[in-house]
Amino acid sequence: MRPFTFINVASSVDGKISNEKRIQLRISCEEDLKRVDELRAKSDAIMVGIGTVLSDNPKLTVKSEELRKRRLEEGRDANPIRVVVDSKCRIPLDAKVLDESAKTIVAVSRIANSEKVNTLRRMGVDVFVAGDDKVDLKALVEYLYKIGVRVLMVEGGATLNWAMLREGLVDEIYVYYGNMIIGGSKAPTVVDGMSFDPPISLDLLDVRKLGRGILTRWRVLR
Numbered sequence: 100m101r102p103f104t105f106i107n108v109a110s111s112v113d114g115k116i117s118n119e120k121r122i123q124l125r126i127s128c129e130e131d132l133k134r135v136d137e138l139r140a141k142s143d144a145i146m147v148g149i150g151t152v153l154s155d156n157p158k159l160t161v162k163s164e165e166l167r168k169r170r171l172e173e174g175r176d177a178n179p180i181r182v183v184v185d186s187k188c189r190i191p192l193d194a195k196v197l198d199e200s201a202k203t204i205v206a207v208s209r210i211a212n213s214e215k216v217n218t219l220r221r222m223g224v225d226v227f228v229a230g231d232d233k234v235d236l237k238a239l240v241e242y243l244y245k246i247g248v249r250v251l252m253v254e255g256g257a258t259l260n261w262a263m264l265r266e267g268l269v270d271e272i273y274v275y276y277g278n279m280i281i282g283g284s285k286a287p288t289v290v291d292g293m294s295f296d297p298p299i300s301l302d303l304l305d306v307r308k309l310g311r312g313i314l315t316r317w318r319v320l321r
C-alpha cells in the first residue's frame with residue numbers, strides 16, 4: 100500500500116524549473132504560492148530530493164498561520180512531515196528542513212555514511228534506510244503509508260520527479276506555467292533523467308489561468 104501521491108511543480112513556458120546555475124527561481128505568482136500552501140496544508144508529507152535541498156535550502160512548511168491552526172484543530176501536526184531523498188546522506192546539518200518546525204525523515208541508501216546517519220538520529224531525525232546505492236522509493240512510500248501518510252506531495256526536483264514517475268508511484272501532477280522563458284539546455288526541467296519509452300500518458304483534469312500564468316492538473320495513466 101502507498102499514499103495518494105502528486106507532484107507539484109512550477110515551470111517556465113519552455114519547461115524549465117530553474118536555470119543552469121540551479122538557483123531557486125521565483126516562477127510562481129502570489130496566487131500560485133497560496134495554492135501551493137493549501138496543497139501543503141492538505142498533505143500528510145512533503146517530499147523533495149537532496150538536489151533541491153542543496154540548491155534551494157527549502158523549509159517545506161505551511162506558510163499560512165490560519166492553515167497551520169486548522170491542521171492543529173483537526174488533531175494533526177501544524178506542518179506535514181518533511182521527507183528528503185538523499186542516497187549518500189549529503190544533507191547539511193544546518194539545512195532548514197532539519198529545524199524544529201516539523202518532523203523530518205531523511206531517506207538514505209546503504210552506501211550512506213553511518214556516522215552521519217547516527218548524527219542525524221541523535222538530532223532526532225528519523226533516518227530510513229532502503230536501497231543499495233539509490234534510495235528504494237517503493238520501500239520508502241510503503242514505509243510512509245505504514246506510519247500514517249495517506250497524501251504525499253512531491254515538490255521536486257527534476258530527478259526525483261523522474262524517478263517517482265519511472266517507479267509508477269505518481270497519481271497526479273500539477274504544473275504551473277509561469278509567464279517566462281528560462282532557456283538553457285542544461286537547466287533542470289519538470290522531469291529530467293532518461294526519456295520514457297513509450298512516453299507516460301496523461302489525462303487532463305483541469306486547466307485555468309492563475310495570476311499571469313496557467314495552472315494545469317493531470318492524472319497519470321498507467
Ligand SMILES: NC(=O)C1=CN([C@@H]2O[C@H](COP(=O)(O)OP(=O)(O)OC[C@H]3O[C@@H](n4cnc5c(N)ncnc54)[C@H](O)[C@@H]3O)[C@@H](O)[C@H]2O)C=CC1
Pocket residue numbers: 107108109110116117118120121122123124126147148149150151152154155184185186187233234235236254255256257258259260262287291
Ligand atoms: N520550480 C520548481 O517547482 C522546483 C524547482 N526545483 C529546482 O530543481 C533543481 C534540483 O533538481 P535536481 O538537481 O534534479 O535534484 P532533486 O531534488 O531531484 O534530487 C535528486 C537527487 O536525489 C537523490 N536520490 C536518491 N535516491 C534517488 C532515487 N531513487 N532516484 C532519484 N534520485 C535519488 C540523488 O542524489 C539525486 O541526485 C534545483 O535547481 C531546484 O531549484 C526543485 C523543486 C521545485
Ligand SMILES: Nc1nc(O)c(N)c(N[C@@H]2O[C@H](COP(=O)(O)O)[C@@H](O)[C@H]2O)n1
Pocket residue numbers: 108109123124125126127131132135147151152155156157158159160254255
Ligand atoms: N511552487 C513553487 N514555485 C516556485 O516558483 C518555486 N521556485 C518553487 N520551489 C519549490 O518550493 C520550495 C521552497 O519551499 P519553502 O518556501 O522554503 O518552504 C523549493 O525547494 C522547491 O521545492 N515552488
